[in-house]
Amino acid sequence: MDIDVFVAAHRGEWDRLGALVRRGGRLSGPEADELVVLYQRAATHLSIVRATAPDPALLGRLSTLVARARSAVTGSHGQSWRGIGLFFARELPAALYRARWWWVGAAAVFLVLSGLLAAWVATDPQVQASIAAPEEIKELTAPGGAFESYYSSAPAASFAAQVWTNNAWLAAGCLVLGVLFGIPVVVIIVVNAVNVGVAAGLMAAAGRFDIFLGLISPHGLLELTALFVAAGAGLRLGWTVIDPGRRTRADALARQGRTVAGVALGLVCVLLISGVIEAFVTPSGLPTWARVGIGVAAELLFLGYVFILGRRATLAGHTGDIEAGDSLPMVG
Structure with missing residues (x-):
C-alpha cells in the first residue's frame, strides 16, 4: 500500500474527525452521527495501516485520533443528563412559546363553548331532562354523589396512574392525529368542552357550582392547559400539511414532527404532575382554598415556564426542533 496515496485519500476525514472531537459535547444531532461514522472509519484505517504498512508516524497519529474519538463517543452517555437538562431548559419551552397562539386559541374556543353550554344546561330544565333522568342527575350532583x-x-397511587394514562392518550391523540388537517383535534376539543360544560351546568343547576370549581380547579387548570397545548401543537402540524411555507412539504412536516415529539415528551411530565394533584390533592381533606391554591400555583409555574423561559429561549434562536437544537447529547 502506498502510504502517501492513503493519507491523501483520507486526510480530510481525519481532520474533520479531529475537529468534531475538539468540540466536545457541543454537537448537534447530525454532527454526533457524523462523529460516530468517522470514528468507525478511522478505526478501520488504523487496522489497515497496522496490517499492511506499519508506518510509525502514521500509526501514532491515527492511534491518538481513534483513542480520542472513542472517548468522545463512549463518554457521550455521561453527558446525556446535561442534554436532557438543556432540552427542558431550551428546546421544549421554545416549542411551547412558538406555538402559543395555536394553543391559546384552542383554550379560548374550549372555554367559550363549555361556558355557553354550562349556562344553557344550568338555566333550562328541558335541556337537563334531555341529558338524563332526574334520579340520575341527583345521583351525580348530590353531596357525596x-x-x-x-x-x-x-x-390514590392507582388513580394517579389511571388518570395519567388516560390524559396521555388524549394528548397523544391531539398530537398524532393533527396531521389529518387538524380535524380530529377539533373533534377532541369539542367533545371535551361538551363534557365539562354539561357537568358544570348540572352542578350549577343543583346549587353546587362552588363544589364543582373546588374539585376541578386543583388539577383541572394544569390538565386542561396540557390538553390545549397538545391541541395547539396538533393544529399547527395540520396547518403545516396545508401550508408548508417556503420549505418543501416533506421538510416542513419533518421539522414540525420533531417539534411535536418534543412537546409530547414535555406533556408527559406535565400530565404526571396534574395526575398526582388529582389523586392526592383534589380528594384530600385540605380546605378548598388550599387545594385550589395548589392548582393555581402549578398553573402559574407552567405559564411562567412557557412565557418567560420560552420567550428567552426563542430570542436566543431555539425553535423546539429536537434535531436542529444544539442541546442534544451525542449518541454513541
Whole structure:
C-alpha cells in the first residue's frame, strides 16, 4: 500500500474527525452521527495501516485520533443528563412559546363553548331532562354523589396512574392525529368542552357550582392547559400539511414532527404532575382554598415556564426542533 496515496485519500476525514472531537459535547444531532461514522472509519484505517504498512508516524497519529474519538463517543452517555437538562431548559419551552397562539386559541374556543353550554344546561330544565333522568342527575350532583366520589374511587397511587394514562392518550391523540388537517383535534376539543360544560351546568343547576370549581380547579387548570397545548401543537402540524411555507412539504412536516415529539415528551411530565394533584390533592381533606391554591400555583409555574423561559429561549434562536437544537447529547 502506498502510504502517501492513503493519507491523501483520507486526510480530510481525519481532520474533520479531529475537529468534531475538539468540540466536545457541543454537537448537534447530525454532527454526533457524523462523529460516530468517522470514528468507525478511522478505526478501520488504523487496522489497515497496522496490517499492511506499519508506518510509525502514521500509526501514532491515527492511534491518538481513534483513542480520542472513542472517548468522545463512549463518554457521550455521561453527558446525556446535561442534554436532557438543556432540552427542558431550551428546546421544549421554545416549542411551547412558538406555538402559543395555536394553543391559546384552542383554550379560548374550549372555554367559550363549555361556558355557553354550562349556562344553557344550568338555566333550562328541558335541556337537563334531555341529558338524563332526574334520579340520575341527583345521583351525580348530590353531596357525596358520583361527581364527588369519582376522585376517591380508587387508591390514590392507582388513580394517579389511571388518570395519567388516560390524559396521555388524549394528548397523544391531539398530537398524532393533527396531521389529518387538524380535524380530529377539533373533534377532541369539542367533545371535551361538551363534557365539562354539561357537568358544570348540572352542578350549577343543583346549587353546587362552588363544589364543582373546588374539585376541578386543583388539577383541572394544569390538565386542561396540557390538553390545549397538545391541541395547539396538533393544529399547527395540520396547518403545516396545508401550508408548508417556503420549505418543501416533506421538510416542513419533518421539522414540525420533531417539534411535536418534543412537546409530547414535555406533556408527559406535565400530565404526571396534574395526575398526582388529582389523586392526592383534589380528594384530600385540605380546605378548598388550599387545594385550589395548589392548582393555581402549578398553573402559574407552567405559564411562567412557557412565557418567560420560552420567550428567552426563542430570542436566543431555539425553535423546539429536537434535531436542529444544539442541546442534544451525542449518541454513541
